[in-house]
Amino acid sequence: MMFRRLALIGTGLIGGSLALALRERGEVGEVVGYSRRLDTRLAAERLGLIDRPADSIAEAVAGADLVFVATPVKAMDAVLGELAACLPGDALVTDGGSVKGAVVERARAHLSAGQLARFVPGHPIAGRERSGPEAATADLYRGHRVILTPIEENRAEDVARIEAMWQATGARIERLEVAHHDHVLAATSHLPHAAAYAMVSALARLAERYEVFRYAAGGFRDFTRIASSDPVMWRDICLDNRDEILVMLDHYRAELDCLRDMLESADGEKIEHYFHEAKAVRDALYPVAQANGANPVSEADETGR
Numbered sequence: 544m545m546f547r548r549l550a551l552i553g554t555g556l557i558g559g560s561l562a563l564a565l566r567e568r569g570e571v572g573e574v575v576g577y578s579r580r581l582d583t584r585l586a587a588e589r590l591g592l593i594d595r596p597a598d599s600i601a602e603a604v605a606g607a608d609l610v611f612v613a614t615p616v617k618a619m620d621a622v623l624g625e626l627a628a629c630l631p632g633d634a635l636v637t638d639g640g641s642v643k644g645a646v647v648e649r650a651r652a653h654l655s656a657g658q659l660a661r662f663v664p665g666h667p668i669a670g671r672e673r674s675g676p677e678a679a680t681a682d683l684y685r686g687h688r689v690i691l692t693p694i695e696e697n698r699a700e701d702v703a704r705i706e707a708m709w710q711a712t713g714a715r716i717e718r719l720e721v722a723h724h725d726h727v728l729a730a731t732s733h734l735p736h737a738a739a740y741a742m743v744s745a746l747a748r749l750a751e752r753y754e755v756f757r758y759a760a761g762g763f764r765d766f767t768r769i770a771s772s773d774p775v776m777w778r779d780i781c782l783d784n785r786d787e788i789l790v791m792l793d794h795y796r797a798e799l800d801c802l803r804d805m806l807e808s809a810d811g812e813k814i815e816h817y818f819h820e821a822k823a824v825r826d827a828l829y830p831v832a833q834a835n836g837a838n839p840v841s842e843a844d845e846t847g848r
């Protein structure tokens with residue numbers, strides 16, 4: 544058993560799935576959970592994600608040797624501030640936040656030097672458009688990548704323990720430098736979510752929106768599934784990785800303008816070439832991404848909802 548007591552701060556999809564996976568593998572003795580809302584804590588207990596709910600962060604982390612912070616990234620400011628006052632001396636801390644630079648800044652602002660050394664930032668590249676404790680599953684991370692972004696203060700053996708913890712969930716671990724993580728994820732995750740929200744909004748603002756949504760089919764569903772993701776989580780990600788996402792949005796807008804120009808001039812040859820190029824890139828790269836643990840289609844996709 545790797546850890547005798549795991550404290551979850553945030554008992555939703557990401558925290559709950561880690562707890563389930565570690566319990567299933569027998570790698571954790573007890574799981575104590577704190578989340579801001581009482582009903583979420585009680586749901587996490589009822590669903591077997593945690594052994595017992597705690598009424599405060601201090602109560603949750605008492606006696607813990609591993610603390611996993613899995614709240615929306617902006618809420619981590621207050622969470623890390625509270626943790627600084629109550630973290631047991633031997634506890635390792637890691638997180639699952641989708642942005643790393645802002646989270647590391649928050650950790651540096653709140654934690655003592657000794658606590659910071661034991662904070663190993665991370666990000667599982669696995670998830671879904673549903674959130675909350677009900678969405679958690681033991682196999683969410685199996686076959687997926689988890690990116691660790693160790694900081695210079697970390698000790699190699701602590702990073703190795705967090706790596707081993709994620710390996711136990713079936714994930715494959717990679718390390719990236721903090722700023723590089725935020726640059727890459729702005730492209731692969733944050734831009735697609737922003738584009739999906741914008742696409743749904745564009746259609747929703749049409750006068751004939753009811754008719755449009757009535758006839759929305761597979762293409763609309765595939766493109767916009769992720770616009771059903773949690774708005775608070777995505778507000779926080781957008782604000783925390785604002786500069787990188789602005790660059791990606793400009794880049795995307797330039798492509799839309801380019802396509803618009805081709806269409807305006809009815810240049811069929813150019814349009815076909817443009818689509819050929821994009822198809823070739825996706826056909827070549829997507830199987831690689833899937834083999835690397837890209838998310839399988841969600842249940843919502845499979846059932847056609």
Ligand SMILES: NC(=O)c1ccc[n+]([C@@H]2O[C@H](COP(=O)([O-])OP(=O)(O)OC[C@H]3O[C@@H](n4cnc5c(N)ncnc54)[C@H](O)[C@@H]3O)[C@@H](O)[C@H]2O)c1
Nearest residue numbers: 553554555556557578579614616618640641670671674675
């Ligand atoms: N959903 C995904 O696909 C996904 C994937 C990878 C990483 N992440 C990251 O993981 C983190 C958690 O996301 P999730 O999908 O599990 O969200 P979730 O909504 O399922 O769970 C969030 C939990 O945090 C709690 N919480 C919110 N504010 C809090 C506060 N101020 N103090 C204490 N608890 C608070 C909520 O009650 C809930 O238990 C986020 O930082 C997100 O960016 C999400």
Ligand SMILES: O=C(O)C(=O)C[C@]1(C(=O)O)C=C[C@@H](O)C=C1
Nearest residue numbers: 641668669670671672732769838
């Ligand atoms: O599959 C999904 O629903 C996701 O959005 C998961 C996803 C992503 O791939 O962009 C979302 C946010 C993350 O931080 C990591 C993974």
